[in-house]
Amino acid sequence: MQSGDDEIKEIFLSEAFEQTEELNKLFTHLEKNHTNKQAIEAIFRITHTLKANAAGMGLEDIAAIAHVLEDIFNEIKTDNITLNQDLFNDLFKANDILCALINQVKTPGLPVKFRGIKTKLEVRVKKLKDEASENNLQDAAHTSQAQLNKDYKKPVLKRKSPSKAQLEKASRLTKTILTDAKTGIDMIHAIQALAPSETTDPNPEESIEKEAAKNKPADDTKIVISENIHIPVRKLDNLLNLVGELIIEKDRVIALNGEHGKGRLNEYTRLQRITSELQFSVMDIRLVQVNVLFNKFHRIVRDVAAIENKKVNLLLEGTENEIDRNILQIISDSLVHLVRNAISHGIEPKEQRIRQGKGEHGTLKLSAKSEKNEVIIEITDDGQGIDPKRIAKKAIEKGLLTKENASLMSDEDIIYLIFEPGFSSAEKITAISGRGVGMDVVKKAIDSIGGTVSIDSQTGAGTTITLRLPSSMAMKGALLFELESGAFAIPLSYTKAVIAISKKEIHQIGNNLMTTHLDKNISLIYLNDLFNLKQLSDSGKEKFMLRSFNKSSMDEKLHIIIISFNKKDIGFVVNKLLQQKEIVEKPLCKPLREVKFISGATILGNGNVCLVLDAPAIVNFLFKGSKPSTHQSQFAAETNY
Template structure:
């Protein structure tokens, strides 16, 4: 049965770890507040319960110690300090290692003994415990589903729910009366939801086990309740623990005692601190769907798009040959299918879309750690978190963004002392934001640092042998700045854990270009640098321009096309043996795609030539083709492992006539020039 919940547990684990990351950062930046501490405590408690239910003992033990520490913080016994924050981050990192163990599912376990020991030692050294009597209270009882629902109801009304464990004095003579008085007092202050033992069994307790337990709901804080109960007559020891709803255990317990039920409800997990949250039927119902199913559904939609293109092709062919009414009917069916498939495609696309917030939320902790390691002061500003992007792209763009952020923190933003000398604020600003522009997603990584010095770029590239002296003499300022994307280039004076190994920015560009994206850079010396990344909304279906080369059809992604021009042969000029065209004062090299793919050129006697101007960042290239067919939705298909990666080819697709057409990889063609 546990295997059925494993995927659910992993999803909740990732959510809670991300929440803890954010809350610990918030605790460090904003200081101690009841809301922040409670959120962190609730997350630790949730993970403790769910990991225990799944049988992950290491994670349960670690979160138990975290919960105990946070309970002391919540009770004001431990203050929030720098060492406490570091310990919480250390514990969170251990939990992330345990998450990797869970994902591996190979029986390997991270050693957490050191972290658990640190948590225990911190509590012992930081608290002064007033012990009125050495007390070893028994374990709290397991609650039924009805009791768990009652707790949830009380909390929804703003009440705090606690377990109150207390011991009566051995000299207590009339125990039943004392139990009744305590019970009455608690009901006067709030409401007793459950009591152990019941009043009939109180006189059966031995002298060494005069322990009473009450599940109590009231408005008092932990400290206020402690004081009230401690003042009760003949009470010698008190322990108060918060009780959070744990519907998972209650549900599993209910299922184990009612296996014969014909109707089983599926309860969706959707609450900050509980694994399962029973939602009213009037609210929107949600289900979890595996990524593999969504990918399969997307593939099926792609096949529908291909088949519809073929139907449309058949309809056009039939219309040219026949005029029967059946041909008109075929056209109507084709148009109706087009609308349905477009709606279906849009719906499937939306199911694959996720807010980019899931990616951006990783960065505050990373920037915090980097700034501490480098001795810098940086404020991270994040915008456009609700911008949606295909989940595949979110995963793929993570590494390039991490490279850009590390580069900005290490190279871009100066140290506080340097910024003061430059007349700037000691604290630098790093901004990461996303937005939708022209059916694409644009991501900006901007800093207000020193900017990029073209002269320094030239010198460093020359010293490292990235460029020759002849090439250095011909570089414009723009081209000098773009040296940052050359393999092996770095301006770092020393190699560190952050950067300076001569790798990174070239990987960023190549990775983004493989995603059919474009990266651009704008910089101003002394003012800062901005990286702009443009990505398609999805990698599965694109709009492409169909072009002819002899008898073959090729496809150029529309996202790479700047414009299309028609020129005469007299418009072509030659610079250093390279055919070029002058277009609005910009010299653009011309590439005959026939030559690139070792195909014979088309009719050389044509007076006019069709040029497709494509671009990657600031680079432009004019692709000479024999003819233009038109735009079309293209379903991208991989060439497969047998063919492998081909320079200049991004994939293939199936056209309306059933033939295969190759999709050009514009960045690959440009980089080969």
């Protein structure tokens, strides 16, 4: 159970992280348009709020940096200083320090050095104020001189010269007004009091009370409480786990009492409805809009473009679409890498774009849309696209591909080589690219949540990378089937079709099995043979993977689940198809999590444990393998992959 102080701390951290992200976004907008008054006002409000909140929590370091930023934008609001690029660089750095200080509150570590940037900002602001004051004085001097010149040209009227006494009196009055401005103001008030106008209120205090009474609300004792509350994510995760346990228990109760509970059909139906509504309600609470992630990219695009010396405009679309917060967190690093790659590899330098007839500013678009139970995120740039010939050349140089195989592959298949571990098309290593790490990690992250990634690129026109992600990880659709050892499940996101054919419709080519589905050749594998391997290297042994096929009769009907992953289709031969079902998948604990080809487990209504297949791992093993054997190489060659 958390204490009240811990709850307040979590609320502060949640708000503080949102505020620093918003500052990054507003700084980026203001950097492009220095006259954006709305951005200036918003930054001033955010820094003022952050300063007050941090001071209230006793976090003086955070309050000090926020206070300096507040002072800066107060001066900008009043036109006492003007914005320039050096100041923006310091503002971004100060916000990074703020993020580090806030992170330190969350996870204490080494102290964050902040006094350097604080002092630098104070000195820079003082210098800018001095420059602005000097410029204002010069402008005033020029204005006064111009007025004098103008007055000098006016015709001079002859009038009687003032007497010596009049001059002395005027001199004394001028000195008095210039020495003490307050005296001059008091004189004006006195003159106005001696000559009241017709609208002067004879009883101002009574009028003020009447005016206050008019503006007073009907019931000023009413307390308004916000309809929104901050809930730590760990509490939602715990609630979701409990709902998952409830669903499993509900299935077990219905299964156990199914035969003897026919008279309780209405009760079971009501239980089914309530648990389903509870499940979807909890899942809905965990959904967040994708702009939570998209808004971070204003700063990222700005920094990467500056490093690459390129000009890039960021467009965001579909930010109101919702997705599970955990999925958003898992793909955040992948999305950062894709955006950095689009700027580094895709968008050309300004000079090259002008030569090609493009605008000097490149365009990077992040868009999101929802389709059924999926959220589709696209990263689109208008750069030079991906050149298949260049990719093939790099792959051959790195030993990932032979010239013979390259000549047999389509341009689309060659482009997908960028997801191979260690592959990089960069000519030199920079802070952004060229290290051979990244796209394979992106692919693994997307695969781990049951998503897919695809590429559409046109040389000279640009590239679009599409991520298809499940909208929630809490529940997933699965197809249950049976092998000799029991029940298994495979996610529906990888299931393309289910067919039943006879053995005579299967053709043996070397050590591999093939069949035809929708006029396309499909490789087949008996899952029993795969799971009976004592070690993975045995898969290359002669006819080891044909044992079940050779034992079956020619007229036997075979149940096949066709899996599609990474643009590769393969058929899994199983003993029996069971049902399609929504499952709550749980990760395996050590040491079982090291078991190959299994991603997790669920519990069925009969109380039995059902293992969930890791379809991407199986497909990758069959087509590649960590150390390709003769069988695997032949398997890939015969299926034209």
